[in-house]
Amino acid sequence: SLAKTPGYGDAIEQIKNPGAFSQIYVNIPVAAAFTAANSAREVSPENLEKLQQNQGFATTVTLDAEGMGFKSISWLKPDSQKRIAVENNAEKMVNRLPSNTIMMVSGGNLQRLWQDYVSGADANPIAPISPQVLRTGLKSTTGMDLDKDLINWMAGEFSLSLIPAPAKNPKDKFAAGLVFMVETNNRRAADKSLKQLDDVMKTKGFRVEEIQAGGKPAIKWTSAFGGIAVTRGWMNDVAFLTVGAPVLDTIVPAPKSPLFGSEIFQKTVRSDLKPHNGNFFIDTESAFNPKNLGLPEFPTSQKIWIDAMRSIGVTAAVVGDRTTRYDAFVQLKKSEQSTPSRTPLSPRSSSANPSSSSSASPSVSPSPSR
Numbered sequence: 001s002l003a004k005t006p007g008y009g010d011a012i013e014q015i016k017n018p019g020a021f022s023q024i025y026v027n028i029p030v031a032a033a034f035t036a037a038n039s040a041r042e043v044s045p046e047n048l049e050k051l052q053q054n055q056g057f058a059t060t061v062t063l064d065a066e067g068m069g070f071k072s073i074s075w076l077k078p079d080s081q082k083r084i085a086v087e088n089n090a091e092k093m094v095n096r097l098p099s100n101t102i103m104m105v106s107g108g109n110l111q112r113l114w115q116d117y118v119s120g121a122d123a124n125p126i127a128p129i130s131p132q133v134l135r136t137g138l139k140s141t142t143g144m145d146l147d148k149d150l151i152n153w154m155a156g157e158f159s160l161s162l163i164p165a166p167a168k169n170p171k172d173k174f175a176a177g178l179v180f181m182v183e184t185n186n187r188r189a190a191d192k193s194l195k196q197l198d199d200v201m202k203t204k205g206f207r208v209e210e211i212q213a214g215g216k217p218a219i220k221w222t223s224a225f226g227g228i229a230v231t232r233g234w235m236n237d238v239a240f241l242t243v244g245a246p247v248l249d250t251i252v253p254a255p256k257s258p259l260f261g262s263e264i265f266q267k268t269v270r271s272d273l274k275p276h277n278g279n280f281f282i283d284t285e286s287a288f289n290p291k292n293l294g295l296p297e298f299p300t301s302q303k304i305w306i307d308a309m310r311s312i313g314v315t316a317a318v319v320g321d322r323t324t325r326y327d328a329f330v331q332l333k334k335s336e337q338s339t340p341s342r343t344p345l346s347p348r349s350s351s352a353n354p355s356s357s358s359s360a361s362p363s364v365s366p367s368p369s370r
Contacts, residue, residue: 002025005027005055005056006055006077006078007055007056007075007076007077007078007322008025008056008058010075011056011058011073011075011323012058012073014073014319014323014325015058015059015060015071015072015073015325016060017060017062017071019062020060020061020062020071021061021062021063022060022061023058023059023060023061024058024059024060024061025056025057025058025059026056026057026058027055027056028051028054028055028056028057028074029051029052029054029055032048032051032052032054033048036048050119050120051120052077053076053077053080053081053082054074054075054076054077054080055075055076055077055078055080056074056075057072057073057074058072058073058074059071059072059073060072066267066329066331066332067309067310067329067330067331067332068329068330068332069327069328069329070326070327070328070329070330071325071326071327072325072326072327072328073323073324073325073326074323074324074326075322075323075324076322076323077322078322080322083321083322084318084320084321084322084323084324085112085318085321086318086319086320086321087108087109087112087277087318088108088275088276088277088317088318089108089109089156089157089275089277090106090107090108090157090275090276090277090278090279091157091275092157093106093157093158093159093181093279094106094159094258094259094260094265094279095254095258095259095260096159096181096235096238096251096254096255096258097159097161097163097179097251097255097258097259098163098250098251098255098257098258098259099255099257099258099259099261099262099265100163100164100262100286101161101162101163101259101281101283102161102162102163102164102176102282102283102286102287102292102293103161103162103281103282103283103287104159104160104161104162104259104279104280104281104282105159105160105161105278105279105280105281106157106158106159106160106278106279106280107157107158107159107277107278108157108277108278109155109156109157109158110151110154110155110156110157110158110182111151111152111154111155111156111185112155114131114151114154117131118131134146135147138150142197142200143200144193144196144197144200149193149196150193152186152189153184153185153186153187153189153190153193154182154184154185155184155185155186156182156183156184156185156237156238157182157183158180158181158182158183159179159180159181159182160178160179160180161178161179161181162176162177162178162179162287163176163177163179163245163247163250163251164176164245164247164286164292165177165245165246165247166245166246166247166249166250173227174244174245175245175292175293175294176244176245176247176292176293177242177243177244177245177246177247178242178243178244179240179241179242179243179247179251180240180241180242181235181238181239181240181241181251182238182239183237183238183239184237184238184239187237190239194219194232194239198219198221201221201230205223205224206221206222206223206224206230207221207222207224208220208221209222211231213231213233213248213252214235214252214253215253216233216234216235216252217233218231218232218233218234218248218252219231219232219233228243228244229243229244229246230242230243231248233252235251235252235253235254240252259281264283264310264311264331265281265313267311267331268281268310268311268312268313268329268331269281269313269314269315269329270313270327270329271313271315271327271329272327273315273316273317273325273327274317275317276315276316276317277316277317277318278315278316279313279314279315279316280312280313280314281311281312281313281314282311282312283310283311284306284309284310284311284312285309285310285311285333288306288307307333308332308333309330309331309332309333310331310332310333311330311331312328312329312330312331313328313329313331314326314327314328315327315328
């Protein structure tokens with residue numbers, strides 16, 4: 001039976017909630033084999049065998065007054081040769097981003113995340129990006145080796161975020177700026193690679209100049225016609241790079257009102273997984289507001305879901321060398337519709353016509369038989 005699947009009982013015990021209304025379970029090896037058999041992308045038996053190290057993924061779903069909560073867990077087979085590094089270092093990036101950040105994803109070790117992704121991407125028929133495509137693309141455009149020249153010094157905490165432009169300016173071509181930050185484990189190697197990148201940008205026709213960011217030197221790349229501006233610099237051992245809208249002043253120096261302390265972040269990313277290994281956060285109300293980013297209109301079947309949400313938050317933590325936990329929350333919007341006022345029914349009229357009292361209210365009470 002399912003209950004006797006290796007590791008199932010222990011895993012479910014960690015996410016069990018007496019108030020949950022739903023439980024989801026995926027048998028990873030079986031699902032992978034099924035997906036590979038029905039995928040247009042061919043997966044070799046050797047790569048498919050890698051996924052057999054995994055066992056399951058499970059979630060319990062709960063409801064509360066603010067939205068829907070998900071407690072999830074994934075685990076490897078008890079006899080798997082694969083191990084997960086127990087490392088939970090994602091603590092500081094949410095304090096380096098401003099409170100109005102639209103979207104962010106963070107992690108504790110970018111180098112390890114990349115290595116784990118590479119090891120599983122070839123075996124995963126639904127992996128979104130091929131590592132080799134990224135390597136080839138960087139090599140052909142800059143002449144740099146992704147693993148040796150960049151990932152090699154990125155064994156620290158990182159974040160990728162979207163920050164709105166500080167003010168509406170008709171001259172601004174972008175409504176938001178993309179910001180990448182990563183803590184380095186080798187500052188000398190990082191400086192060498194970034195200097196090499198500066199030289200490449202010059203050969204591509206960019207104007208490369210030194211500017212000031214929070215009283216410290218930074219480098220700005222500007223395209224020949226001024227369409228794209230990229231700024232890079234350092235905050236101690238944290239390298240940053242911004243693209244698009246001029247959001248540099250919102251991160252350097254560190255914001256006085258950080259994302260971590262914002263009301264929407266606190267209400268959405270409310271996991272008790274501490275310490276943890278990464279977060280995902282998106283203010284869906286701002287991200288999909290046409291006045292902010294001007295994203296393409298979604299089909300009605302998708303838009304109805306997006307319009308119902310305020311924000312989404314996810315927290316991940318490695319709780320053992322074979323187990324990873326995830327907490328997620330989807331904050332939903334409150335209904336703006338209210339019940340019209342009605343003349344209260346007298347006891348006599350209520351008893352005389354029971355159906356009128358039940359139809360007068362939009363709320364539904366549980367049946368006594370339940």
